[in-house]
Amino acid sequence: MGTHRRLGGYRLLDEIGRGSTCVVHLAMDPRGREVAVKELLPELAGEPEAIGRLAREMSAQARVRSSYVARLLDGRVAAERPYVVSQYVPGCPLGDLVPAYGPLGGQRLVRFARRLALALGDVHDAGVLHRDVAPGNVIVLGDRPTLIDFGIAHEPGTEQITRRGMVVGTPAYLAPELIEGERATPASDVFSWAATVAYAATGRPPFGRGSLHGVCFRILRGQADLEGVPEPVAGLLGMALRRDPSRRPTARWFAGALAQGAGEVTVGGGGRAA
Structure with missing residues (x-):
């Protein structure tokens, strides 16, 4: 059962997620609608750096309008317990769905990949970089993905702090240029989209598991495992990787290509990214 504590005008019902800086609650707004409330951990509530990150997240998410991205609804970063409120997205994180029910296949995979590409296109059209497209940040209901968590998103006019050896995001899904300390671009998000779709299709991170060093080495060498991804999806992922x-x-472009190739899915496929 939840704590039923109140935060602003929101009644907190249950904890549905937790990270190193924030906890996410399923909550009810004053009109009785379910929402997601992301709250800074108590020990960080007075830290200017943590508050600044939450404010940047709120600003970036507010710019995006998409049917496939969680909508920002409210937020108070100057409150005693800073928080942001987003649309509650029913479903299951891709990273939990695939181990429980198996990989996505056939037309379901194509629709999932296309809709996630549309989400990313909407993010980029708003001038925002997500920077952490990964199975844990994609909620799936049926074959409909919703992109969540703008915690490290970047928007115009804000500084990107990058350097070689600094990993920002989910390591197994990072583009090689980010591992090398280069600036994030829309192409970096596209790489992460492809790695996430590959996971959805196979149940395996495309650059393997194990040590951070080993995974990063395979990303830098372009050693993507796409074995078992059907065509035409496999060929498109190879381009994105x-x-x-x-x-x-x-x-x-990928959303359009997937729309055109929706009737061409075959069993098998695979290989390594070019």
Whole structure:
């Protein structure tokens, strides 16, 4: 059972997520609607750096309008317990769904991949970089994905702090240029989209498991495991996982390609990214 504590005008019902800086609650708004409330941990509630990150998250998410991205509803970063309120998205994180029910296949996989590409296109059209597209940040209901968590998102006019050896995001799904300390771009998000779709199709992170060093080495070498991903999805993922970010098409391009190839899914496919 939840604590039923109140935060602002929201009644907190249950904890549904927790990270190193925040806890996420299922809550009820004053009109009786379910929402998600992300609250800074008590020990960070007075830390300017943590409050600044939450404010940047709120600002970036507020820019995005998409049917496939969780909507920002409210927030108070100057409150005693800073928080942001987002649309509550029913469903299951992709990272929990696939181990429990198996990989996505056939037309379900194509629809999932296309809709997640549309989500990313909407994010990029708003001038925002998500920077953490990964199975834990995609909620799935049926074959409908919703992208959540703008905790490390970047928008124009804000500084990107990057350096070699600094990992920001989910390591197994990071683009190689980010591992090398380069600035994030829309192409970096596209790489993470492809790695996430590959996981949805196979149940395996495309650059393997194990040590951070080993995973990063395989990402830098372009050693993506796409065995078992059906065509035409496998060929498209290979394009998105190219080592050179300038050679990766945009999220909108992939959404269009997937719409055109929706009737061409075959069993099998795979190989390594070019």
